[in-house]
Amino acid sequence: MAGEFSRVAPDVVLGRDVKIYDFVNLYGCCVGDGTRIGTFVEIQKGASVGARCKISSHTFICEGVTIEDEVFVGHGVMFINDRRPRATRADGAPQTEADWQLERTVVRRRASIGSNATILCGVEVGEGALVGAGSVVTKNVPAGAVVVGNPARIVRTVTDGE
Numbered sequence: 746m747a748g749e750f751s752r753v754a755p756d757v758v759l760g761r762d763v764k765i766y767d768f769v770n771l772y773g774c775c776v777g778d779g780t781r782i783g784t785f786v787e788i789q790k791g792a793s794v795g796a797r798c799k800i801s802s803h804t805f806i807c808e809g810v811t812i813e814d815e816v817f818v819g820h821g822v823m824f825i826n827d828r829r830p831r832a833t834r835a836d837g838a839p840q841t842e843a844d845w846q847l848e849r850t851v852v853r854r855r856a857s858i859g860s861n862a863t864i865l866c867g868v869e870v871g872e873g874a875l876v877g878a879g880s881v882v883t884k885n886v887p888a889g890a891v892v893v894g895n896p897a898r899i900v901r902t903v904t905d906g907e
Contacts, residue, residue: 760796774806777814791847801860809849809866816852819860819878824850826866853888875903 753759757771760778765771769782773790776782780794783802788794792806795814802820806812809826827845834844848866852858856870859878870876871888881895890899 756790766802783820795854809847810852810864811849812852813854813856813872815855817857818852819858819862821861822858823863824866825863826850828866856886873903 754772758775764781766784768784770787774788774792776794777796780798782800785803788806789808791808792810794812798816800818804822807826810824852870853872856874858876862880864882870886874886875891877893880897883896889902
């Protein structure tokens with residue numbers, strides 16, 4: 746399971762046979778059975794990763810992200826959970842958790858997200874969809890769609906077995 750250089754907080758719920766490589770940071774999250782988490786991954790509180798997923802290295806899964814079962818997440822994927830991020834309030838004081846609104850993101854079963862993609866907040870990536878490497882997802886991706894680019898646009902639909 747976790748190596749000596751991994752940080753897995755006591756409030757993390759891990760399913761059976763989860764494989765965690767070194768240099769990860771997990772806290773307040775849930776990870777399903779048989780999921781593999783690569784090096785240099787952070788999964789924040791309130792995030793959920795389903796069963797039999799593969800989360801590749803250098804990926805950031807923030808609070809409010811739900812990843813369903815059998816999802817592939819490539820290297821360096823970034824999830825965003827705040828539509829208007831700011832360091833301070835209008836009066837110049839540092840923001841607290843009360844000063845911003847969490848926007849949830851869902852990645853449905855068997856979807857795949859290519860390396861270095863960015864998934865903006867408040868979207869749903871549909872079941873079996875494929876997000877191309879380097880894409881920026883700004884709106885919902887229908888089930889089975891293949892999206893690429895910035896902003897990500899549908900280029901075709903995948904069929905089972907592809």
